[in-house]
Amino acid sequence: MLYQDAFLQRLETGLRNTLPKWGLPASAPVSLLTISENATYLVEDEEGGRRLVLRVNRPAYHTEDEIRSELAWITALREQRVVDTPRPVPALDGGLLCSFPDGDTRRYVVAFEYMSGKEPDASDDLVKWYGRLGEVTARLHLQSRKWKRTPGFVRKVWTFDTIIGKRNYWGDWREALGLTKEGRTVLERTETRLEELTRAYGMGPDRFGLIHFDLRLANLLVEGDRLGVIDFDDCGLSWFPYDFASAVSFIEHEPYIGDLMAAWAEGYRKVAPLAKEDEASLPMFVMLRRMQLTAWVASHAETPTAQSMGEPYTHGTVELAEEFLRKNG
Numbered sequence: 001m002l003y004q005d006a007f008l009q010r011l012e013t014g015l016r017n018t019l020p021k022w023g024l025p026a027s028a029p030v031s032l033l034t035i036s037e038n039a040t041y042l043v044e045d046e047e048g049g050r051r052l053v054l055r056v057n058r059p060a061y062h063t064e065d066e067i068r069s070e071l072a073w074i075t076a077l078r079e080q081r082v083v084d085t086p087r088p089v090p091a092l093d094g095g096l097l098c099s100f101p102d103g104d105t106r107r108y109v110v111a112f113e114y115m116s117g118k119e120p121d122a123s124d125d126l127v128k129w130y131g132r133l134g135e136v137t138a139r140l141h142l143q144s145r146k147w148k149r150t151p152g153f154v155r156k157v158w159t160f161d162t163i164i165g166k167r168n169y170w171g172d173w174r175e176a177l178g179l180t181k182e183g184r185t186v187l188e189r190t191e192t193r194l195e196e197l198t199r200a201y202g203m204g205p206d207r208f209g210l211i212h213f214d215l216r217l218a219n220l221l222v223e224g225d226r227l228g229v230i231d232f233d234d235c236g237l238s239w240f241p242y243d244f245a246s247a248v249s250f251i252e253h254e255p256y257i258g259d260l261m262a263a264w265a266e267g268y269r270k271v272a273p274l275a276k277e278d279e280a281s282l283p284m285f286v287m288l289r290r291m292q293l294t295a296w297v298a299s300h301a302e303t304p305t306a307q308s309m310g311e312p313y314t315h316g317t318v319e320l321a322e323e324f325l326r327k328n329g
Contacts, residue, residue, distance in 0.1 A: 004302070008032065011039055011056050011107065014100035018109050019043065021091040021098050022052065034218075035303050037061055037233055042114065051114035052089055055233070056107050062233070064097065065154050067108055070232050071096050072150040073210065082143045083136055084228040086112040115228050117221030122254075124222070130247070130260040132227045133215065134267025137243050142272050144210035158213060158238035160198045164191060164291045171299025173291050178311030183318040187291065190321040193328060194291070197284050201239070207278070211238050216249035218305075241281050245289035250309070252290045253316045287324045290317050 016026045024045050033040045039056045057067060071088045078087060088096050089111040099106040120129045161167045173179075173187060201207065214234040221228035244264050248257055261282055268274045294317045297306040 008035075008039065010102060012041070014102055014107055015041060015054060015056055015109065018054075018098045018100050021093070022089065022111055023048070023092055024050070024052070036300075036305060053086065053112045053114055055110045055112070057110070057233075059102075059105060059107065062108075062156075063154075064108060065152060066156070067097055067110065069150070069153045069155050070235055071110065072153060073144075073147075073235060074232050076147055077140070077143060080143060082139045084115075084226055085232070086115045086228075086230060088112055112230075115221050115230060117223035117226070117228055119217050120220055120222050121217070126256070127259050127263045129220070129222060129227060131263040131267035133220070133247060134244075134264035134269075135271050136227060136229060137212075137215065137247075137264070138268040138271035138274075140212060140243070141209070141240050145205070147210075149210075155210070156234075156236040158236050158242070159203070160195050160288075163238075163288060164295060165195070168292075168295060170292055171295040173295040173298070173317075175298040176294045176314040176317070177298055177301075178314045179318075183314070186318050186321050186325070189325060189329070190287065191291065193325065194284065194288050197328065198239070198288070201277075201281055201284070203239070207241075208239055209237060211235065211240060211243045213238055213242065213246055214249070215243055215247040217247075217251070239281075239285060241278055242285045242289065244282050245285035248286060249289060249293055250305075250313075252286055253320060257286070283324070284328070287320065290320055 012030060016030065019026050019028055024043060025047070029044045029046070031042050033042050033053065037058045041054045041056070043052050043054055045051075062070075074085060074088055077083050077085060090096050091098055091111070096110065098109045100109065120126060156162065156169060159165075162169050164173055173191075174184060179187075212229070212232060212235050214231060215229065219229060219231040221230060244261065247264065248260060251257070265274055265279050265282075294314055297309045297313055300306045
């Protein structure tokens with residue numbers, strides 16, 4: 001239970017001590033926006049008329065070099081006008097990354113411009129937005145294939161092993177809340193099949209590269225006709241189609257997923273080629289992502305998102321796995 005009240009208070013105190021580094025008063029109003037991998041705050045400088053979003057990175061997740069590499073990609077995407085995403089805001093000394101001491105460790109802090117908008121929800125025309133998201137994703141992939149990465153660029157590599165395998169970054173799905181013996185058997189069979197299928201799909205440069213990895217609804221901000229993308233915190237090297245799988249995080253069970261998939265693929269092809277084999281791989285990656293999120297819910301039980309999922313999400317994963325095995329067993 002990392003993000004308990006006492007810990008959050010400690011984080012806010014440390015965060016306030018970094019505000020002057022951005023020319024903000026330490027007394028500026030600070031409000032907690034989200035807790036997921038990280039704690040994200042909105043800081044409003046009423047006198048200066050500035051609104052910044054400050055992210056305090058989760059301890060022991062990304063290294064300093066990994067965070068700097070994330071910011072380098074965001075900067076390149078903005079400079080090339082690939083995607084609407086908030087600008088990383090440098091501190092007064094010109095650096096993009098600050099930190100504060102917390103016991104025997106340091107917490108890294110990054111500031112972004114505030115981006116207005118709201119998360120698309122089921123009452124919106126999701127098919128429309130996923131068509132647009134397909135276009136945005138294709139532009140991201142075209143850029144990442146051509147971009148010459150900055151010196152020392154390093155991000156996590158998301159393979160089968162690091163997604164749900166033996167070297168997983170987000171925990172073990174076997175610890176899922178409410179997982180029964182029968183359910184575990186189903187998911188073990190599914191894991192084996194997914195390993196076979198992803199190995200067969202391969203990791204050639206046309207299929208595996210730098211992606212966002214977390215294009216879920218919570219990381220999209222719509223306003224008018226604009227589709228903004230936020231939170232590149234999990235970006236790394238993985239399969240390009242996995243960006244669609246991440247885009248349907250936590251709604252994989254909904255009956256309209258097929259419509260979203262078709263709209264995304266159609267939007268993608270407006271910008272870049274999408275081979276039939278790649279489109280056919282999307283359900284496989286959706287199942288892989290669902291198992292990864294099932295592990296994440298168990299290992300991040302202190303977060304509001306995990307608490308809202310609970311055991312029903314695990315049971316839903318087993319049901320989806322049974323359907324997946326019927327079609328792909």
